[in-house]
Amino acid sequence: MDSLDRILAEIAAEMRGMEHRGKVADYIRPLAQVPVEKFGIAVVTAKGETHLAGDAEEAFSIQSISKVFALTLALGAVGDQLWKRVGREPSGSAFNSIVQLENEHGIPRNPFINAGAIVVTDVLLGHHQPREAIGQMLRFVRELAGDDSIGIDEAVARAEQDTGFRNKALANYMRAFGNIEGEVDLVLGTYFHYCALAMSCRQLALAGRYLMDGGLSNGHRLITARRARRINAVMMSCGHYDNSGDFAYRIGLPGKSGVGGGILAVAPGIASIAVWSPGLNPSGNSQLGQIALERLVQRTGWSVFEPRFGAP
Numbered sequence: 426m427d428s429l430d431r432i433l434a435e436i437a438a439e440m441r442g443m444e445h446r447g448k449v450a451d452y453i454r455p456l457a458q459v460p461v462e463k464f465g466i467a468v469v470t471a472k473g474e475t476h477l478a479g480d481a482e483e484a485f486s487i488q489s490i491s492k493v494f495a496l497t498l499a500l501g502a503v504g505d506q507l508w509k510r511v512g513r514e515p516s517g518s519a520f521n522s523i524v525q526l527e528n529e530h531g532i533p534r535n536p537f538i539n540a541g542a543i544v545v546t547d548v549l550l551g552h553h554q555p556r557e558a559i560g561q562m563l564r565f566v567r568e569l570a571g572d573d574s575i576g577i578d579e580a581v582a583r584a585e586q587d588t589g590f591r592n593k594a595l596a597n598y599m600r601a602f603g604n605i606e607g608e609v610d611l612v613l614g615t616y617f618h619y620c621a622l623a624m625s626c627r628q629l630a631l632a633g634r635y636l637m638d639g640g641l642s643n644g645h646r647l648i649t650a651r652r653a654r655r656i657n658a659v660m661m662s663c664g665h666y667d668n669s670g671d672f673a674y675r676i677g678l679p680g681k682s683g684v685g686g687g688i689l690a691v692a693p694g695i696a697s698i699a700v701w702s703p704g705l706n707p708s709g710n711s712q713l714g715q716i717a718l719e720r721l722v723q724r725t726g727w728s729v730f731e732p733r734f735g736a737p
């Protein structure tokens with residue numbers, strides 16, 4: 426057995442025995458029904474090898490991990506102009522917080538909190554219909570993962586729509602500042618569909634290759650190396666909300682979490698990693714996902730803060 430396969434199998438076995446698994450998101454039924462016992466991990470290396478353990482082939486709701494793909498598309502559409510409407514500083518607040526928006530004139534701190542991702546979605550929607558913007562996202566992640574079976578869980582999108590009062594408040598509040606241009610309902614409908622993308626760890630790790638490989642996805646240039654580096658920087662500083670400092674301290678990799686319990690983490694030049702365990706910590710990040718990544722980094726030395734990181 427390859428040593429990486431062995432490490433992943435060990436981690437999956439260790440996670441099976443964990444007692445404190447966090448709490449599954451319960452604000453919508455389709456997420457509340459996911460068994461807390463699930464655990465999967467996938468690693469795609471720079472050489473193109475895929476290593477899997479646990480429930481790595483099972484699709485789950487990627488939720489806020491979609492904010493990384495939305496940011497990538499929005500930077501492609503409007504370039505650095507995007508940063509006039511959304512910042513790139515950690516918020517130190519919860520993912521769905523509204524408190525900073527008043528003092529900061531409707532400009533969200535970063536594209537990975539809900540408010541920021543709603544602005545990014547508004548940019549992507551532009552003058553299109555939601556159906557077109559949702560189709561663009563679906564084609565994008567399918568192309569990234571090289572897998573046309575990726576879909577959107579309509580039940581999740583619908584449930585979000587029925588219960589998304591906070592997101593509606595955020596969007597309306599930003600619209601009052603002139604930072605949302607589209608119809609709030611259309612922008613949110615699109616945002617909820619992005620969140621409802623269903624992907625497995627394997628598909629997600631494959632989709633993250635462009636961030637690992639300086640903007641190349643499966644050898645093809647998708648974005649510039651500089652843009653990939655910058656997206657990784659925002660993931661490192663803001664990818665885990667008010668838990669981002671702790672994630673950098675413990676894991677030391679750019680990462681993005683979602684309330685479905687997934688985390689996409691990037692070891693630049695080395696590997697794209699996806700992990701899934703639906704139980705969340707109080708900040709809404711996967712409890713075991715973080716522990717599994719911490720153990721993976723300890724055993725492989727893949728933190729970007731390792732002195733020899735990425736050396737030949």
Ligand code: DON
Nearest residue numbers: 488489520620682683684709
């Ligand atoms: O907008 C929401 O609240 C959810 N659809 C997504 C939130 C999320 O994944 C935050 N992540 N940890």
